[in-house]
Amino acid sequence: MLIPFDYQIEAIRLAREAMKHPSRSAIICMLMGAGKTMCALELMRLASERDKRSLFMCDRRMLADQAAERAREQGLDAGIIMAGRGIDLKAPCQFASKQTMESWIKREKVDLPEFHLLIIDECHRAVSDAYLKLYKRWPNAFRIGLTATPVLGNGNGMGAYYGSLIQPIMPSKLRDLGRTVPVRCYAPHMPNLDGIKKDKDGDYNRNALADRMKRENMVGDIAGWWKKFAEGRKSIYFACDIAHAIAIRDEFRAANVSAEMICDETSDEERQRIKRDCERGLIDVVVNCDVMAEGIDWPFISCIGLVRPTKRLRRYLQMAGRGMRAFLGKADCVLIDHAGCVL
Numbered sequence: 001m002l003i004p005f006d007y008q009i010e011a012i013r014l015a016r017e018a019m020k021h022p023s024r025s026a027i028i029c030m031l032m033g034a035g036k037t038m039c040a041l042e043l044m045r046l047a048s049e050r051d052k053r054s055l056f057m058c059d060r061r062m063l064a065d066q067a068a069e070r071a072r073e074q075g076l077d078a079g080i081i082m083a084g085r086g087i088d089l090k091a092p093c094q095f096a097s098k099q100t101m102e103s104w105i106k107r108e109k110v111d112l113p114e115f116h117l118l119i120i121d122e123c124h125r126a127v128s129d130a131y132l133k134l135y136k137r138w139p140n141a142f143r144i145g146l147t148a149t150p151v152l153g154n155g156n157g158m159g160a161y162y163g164s165l166i167q168p169i170m171p172s173k174l175r176d177l178g179r180t181v182p183v184r185c186y187a188p189h190m191p192n193l194d195g196i197k198k199d200k201d202g203d204y205n206r207n208a209l210a211d212r213m214k215r216e217n218m219v220g221d222i223a224g225w226w227k228k229f230a231e232g233r234k235s236i237y238f239a240c241d242i243a244h245a246i247a248i249r250d251e252f253r254a255a256n257v258s259a260e261m262i263c264d265e266t267s268d269e270e271r272q273r274i275k276r277d278c279e280r281g282l283i284d285v286v287v288n289c290d291v292m293a294e295g296i297d298w299p300f301i302s303c304i305g306l307v308r309p310t311k312r313l314r315r316y317l318q319m320a321g322r323g324m325r326a327f328l329g330k331a332d333c334v335l336i337d338h339a340g341c342v343l
Helices: 006-018 036-049 061-073 098-107 129-137 171-176 206-215 222-229 242-254 268-279 313-323
Strands: 025-029 054-058 078-080 093-097 117-120 142-147 183-186 235-238 259-262 285-288 303-306 333-337
Touching: 006 025, 006 036, 025 036, 036 054, 036 061, 036 093, 036 117, 036 142, 054 061, 054 098, 061 078, 061 093, 061 098, 061 268, 093 098, 098 129, 206 242, 222 242, 222 303, 222 333, 235 313, 242 259, 242 285, 259 268, 303 313, 313 333
Parallel strands: 025 142, 054 093, 054 117, 078 093, 117 142, 183 333, 235 285, 235 303, 259 285, 303 333
Antiparallel strands: none
């Protein structure tokens, strides 16, 4: 079992205080790698000690599995609401994906218990109509959101969904404690993005962006800059779309760098295989298009490559933050920005 750090204990205390607020809701905001899940598990433990039931909800089945495993390692009586997992609804701490909960409630597949505490992972994404319907299923439950970036996709704040914001430690203090590593940034190219249309959220239109980045011959020098600044580092690169990601992967392979690609269609089993191979050093670079910006725990990554321009601070922070987690033998993270994000 891991013991919470002082700042995590403070986050838990402030979350319990926030439960007295009429909104019965709060966000715990900490940088990637600070241990938001630890705070959530301790809140679930405290609830179970008072015979209260809690539900941890996230956006993918694989993430629910990972969180449930963490809970068991911490000694919690944890069950997982998912087909084929041997459901144990008697366990006071339950874990599920949004998709499973939505489907099972609609089909009335099981008689779900009354939950007193809802933990919402990556809560900045959990404000769709589907999520709001789920919250209404347990209207009296306390709701705690977890995120490093408490801002909606359109740039607005989250005050309409949560009553208070808890930030127990600043990023610089996390670095001082060795929970995150410093970052060295390189910007070898500033793309010309003039004339690219924006979507309703104010960010670049993905299709137009991908076409522009390909035409600018951005792919051709990516492997070369990686070899100059980050060779030997386990790396994640962010592309605009699947075709763009495949082109970047193939460019690395042509330069004799082992590379794989992950997209929405990649199965959980394949993702796990790629993660294992990357950690073991069999894969140097994993290219993706937005699917690895959130909800992954790959602390061994020490290089982030950005080939996906964005106008949104939230998207940038989520991408760049994937390499900041501390790991044994990892001194820093290199950020190679081909997208003009840092500048």
